Amino acid sequence: MGELEQKLVWHGRTKRKAWMVWGGWFAITLLTIYCWMEMTEDTIWFFVLDAPVQAADLIDRMFPPEWSYIHLLYKALWDTLNIATLGTLLGVILAFPVAFLAARNTTPSVVFVRPIALLIIASSRSINSLIWALLLVTILGPGILAGVIAIGLRSIGFVAKLLYESIEEVNGTSVEAIESTGASRFQTINYAIIPQILPAFLGITIFRWDINIRESTILGLVGAGGIGLFLSSSLNVLAWPQVTLIILVILATVVVSEFLSAKVRELLI
Amino acid sequence: MLKIEHLKKRYKTGPWVLKDISFEVPDGEIVGLIGPSGAGKSSLIRCVNRLIDPTDGNIQLDDVNLSSLSAGKIREQRRHIGMIFQEYALVERLSVMENVLSGRLGYLPFWRSFLRRYPEQDIDNAFEYLERVGLIDHANKRADELSGGQRQRVGIARALAQDPRLLLVDEPTASLDPKTSRQIMRLIQSICREKSLSAIINIHDVPLAMQFVDRIIGLQGGEIVFDGKPEALTEDVLTRIYGDEDWTSVKPDEDDLENGEAA
Amino acid sequence: MRTWQRPHYLVPDKRWRIALWIVFALYLVIGISSVEVNWQRAYEGLERGMRFMEGFVNPNFSRRAADIYSGILESLTMTVTSTVVGILLSIPFGMGAARNISPKPIYLFCRSFIAVSRSMQEVIVAIFLVALFGFGAFAGFLTLTYATIGFLGKLLAEEIEEIDNKQLEAISSTGASWLQRVHIAIWPQVMPRMIGLSFYRFDINFRESAVIGIVGAGGIGATLNTSIDRYEYDSAGAILILIILIVLACEYFSGWIRKWVS
Structure with missing residues (x-):
């Protein structure tokens, strides 16, 4: 009898733990979504979409490196x-x-x-x-x-x-x-x-x-x-x-x- | 002469580890302290050099009352009490010689010990002690290169370097094989005889204790339940100290076997 | 009388020891003399130093309350999103960079991606991303995500390379697919440590988010920069105290979670 009770209690605890784990994941997901929305509120998406073009342009300007500059370094x-x-x-x-x-x-x-x-x-x-x-x-x-x-x-x-x-x-x-x-x-x-x-x-x-x-x-x-x-x-x-x-x-x-x-x-x- | 009167010890709110311990150790006597794990042996000898503070009672070495000394003053007195540890307690990354010389720390100002500028006399003595324990060739090795028995010899040399009046020995053989254990006990015994040093030795191994000590004190649950010559250590006494067990196998003397079966 | 000298185990030869000390002393002399100190300026700075100490002890939260609030919030949102996205992306990169489970071309690609990410200071990355994506938190988010992938990806790869190969073999021998192998044999072995490391990275990301604002990538760094530039040490003190408190809270919280997980 005592053993059975113990088993039941133990089972209950794992169930609660499982719920807490799921709850934890859920909370993290919600938090991340909220943070994302908060963070990107002021983001100008045009700039973001334009970034690949900018990147190509920047790389074009960066190369070749100015080797003669090295003696100053x-x-x-x-x-x-x-x-x-x-x-x-x-x-x-x-x-x-x-x-x-x-x-x-x-x-x-x-x-x-x-x-x-x-x-x-x-x-x-x-x-x-x-x-x-x-x-x-x-x-x-x-x-x-x-x-x-x-x-x-x-x-x-x-x-x-x-x-x-x-x-x-x-x-x-x-x-x-x-x-x-x-x-x-x-x-x-x-x-x-x-x-x-x-x-x-x-x-x-x-x-x-x-x-x-x-x-x-x-x-x-x-x-x-x-x-x-x-x-x-x-x-x-x-x-x-x-x-x-x-x-x-x-x-x-x-x-x-x-x-x-x-x-x-x-x-x- | 070491005199312990009504010594009591408890840790914070725990139970009493030592309950009213009193005994005296005359100069030159080797006392074996036996008893089951948790009987308070370790606490007892650590109270003597105040590695732990007794809760109540007096501990007197010659004419100094150790139990009432302040933290600063106890350091001066610790110099006179050599201690030998179960796991050797060497500083493994220091050389053997530095480990031996560390026995002189209580006599030196910080800068000298920091620069390893020991007085010539100390260095000479340290070599002598290393010779005495048979490790003269290992002086400049690092302590972790030595075997267990050799390390315990360094521990003994360190205690000797203190030029002690009393030796406290905590389970010196617990980590050693039987042969090395006997060699170590013999070494401790003969050194005590040479310098007429008194010693308190915590020891698990009852036959070994009976062979090398002058007197045995049995501790049980923080109380002294036996105090006498090793020969007086009968089965009844062992049962009183350790509880029921077939003691016939631990008796070193064949003659005593006739006392019959243990209960 | 016998003499004794302390043996040296690290450098046993005395001549070498002396030579090393001389090299060290020479370096110190040359190195320190290359530090040009403008004593006049430093002396004038003493008073400002005292003011900073005072500001740190008596922080002023109110003067720039709105800026501080939005800055800290932006730092936190950047930290959360970049850590989560970074963790998610570090999983494929970390697995790709583990020699024992990924094909050679993928391994080389992921390794070099991680190596570049690790050797680039966040601030330098931020400078470039700000140039590409414009000022603001989005560039900061990308910076921290990139750094997180490098940090966690490397550790994950090492962790996977160290796992018990017998288990992997046992699972493979049952005819399990690559995904099944990863799911059953690898994931359980590396999971606990990865959770701990993720929290550690959260902590680092928050601290870094306070820095990249200096180059325009959002977060509290911009506010901090302004208040220091204007010698408003009491506001700066307030911000620094907030940063310290949040880092401490993160550490405490992650310790708690780690205990709970294991």
Whole structure:
């Protein structure tokens, strides 16, 4: 009897679950349709229908790329590389303490310090580097510095989040063992935690560097230095052959950096 | 001399893990702590070096009351209490030598330990301990290259590097094969004898315990139900500690077999 | 007295270590010196920096309330539609890009489509799509959809390539058609992870939707751009806080859904 009842209850639950799943899909569909209508309210469909013609026209104007323009891009590319690398360094240096303040097992206070560290991480992660750059250009003036700091600020959250997760996964008895020798808090971090998270830390840093190369190519659009500045000025004068060349250079850089970071990570791990 | 008086422990709102534990360990005595899983053995030794805080009671090592020390002061006292762990608890990505030297951390300022600038005396001693545990050739290997028994030897050397007055040993052989287990227990025993160190050893393996310790304390449900010489550990006592079981097979002494069938 | 030096496992040779440090230091010197800082300008910026901090602490939601409202709404609608359409399209592209289930020509086409999508910054794509489709949310929608296909398509392809081949063989041996194989042998294996990744992508799309507005592709980015350009840091602060809150809410919600699904 008891068994039968249990079976019935269980059956009822799956049925309800099935209804909830269907309801969920239905709600998503409705939401999508609503959003679509809301979004396309101001769309001028003539432009959309005209797009293939525009595209053909644009491609016609973009090719061939203006190869002779390339000698102007070397310096810009070097700047872009510096923005990404120095920005990553800055972000990593700042993220390191934040991660330790955010990890449950190393934070000095779960109630006061940890929420602040998590807030820093969330703010940094939610705001794209281009927005940081936009802000910093108005504060510091245009230039590479704004780009470096923008990349750094965006990287804090990314690096700190992954790092604090790996700190929380550290082997607890090793930490206990070091504590039991009478080591201070910093000694425990230095001896028990850092050796354990070091591989993850290096991996995260290189991963972020790779992403930052990609992001730093466009920071120039808002004046924060690098190859994006040239992209912006070529776009402004509608010099499409130059734009093509810049895009090709950016693509090549991204591919090379991806290859490099994959190689280095292979070496380290 | 370690003196424990009316020690009690409970975690937050849970049940009492330790209920009124009192005993003394004179210098040089090796005490085996036996009892079923969950009897509170682990909590008991972790209360001694305050890896966990006791709820009530006194723990006194020589003339210092450990249970009332602040977090800063307890670090100074932890230096005198070496601890050896079940899963070795080495930092696997550090070298063997760094693991041994980490026993000196409580004596050094941060910058010296950070730069690995240990006093010559410490390094000399560390080599000596590594020699003592038979690992002198492995000093610069990474700890994760060693076998289980070798890792436990590093753990012992680390505890020795602290120059301790008391050893706390938590299930030293639980992850080792029988032969290595005996070697490790023998090593711990002979080191304690040489340095007239006292030790509290949590151990599951009753015959092994009876062979290598001076005194046995049986823990059951957070209470001491036996305290005496290993020889006094009769079947009745084992039943009191662990519950009903056929104990004849665990007795190391053939003579005791005549006591007949277990209930 | 015996001496001891810490062994280095990563670069065991001391000369190499020193060489690497020198290269690193040299790069730092050259790299940092290439950052031309206009100290005068930066000093003047300090005051503005303080104002921004103040604006962030005391955000002003009311001055641009209408713009903020419509901008956030547009960002959200773009995010929803582009994520849904992106997911739907990433399924054929992802399956096409999985070596173990698709014919060579289709594989090559899908792979290169995904590779291009992944190496192009959303903002650059947006610039082109705005040029083609005109200013507004539709260009933004297309940008985010394109990026979603690249992101999810690659992960889906990898996931499919890693599935248990025995199951696939077992199903094929019963004489199942290609669609049946996909439905029975592949879909159940990759489904749970794909749901999690889709929510993650939703999150990314929302963050990106705040950026592509800067180049005219709709969403809150345009409003943010104007308020920063006019030094209205309190309005900018309000927008940034809204973005942070929405991202946090998305993360919380997706964590909840993932728990519920698995």
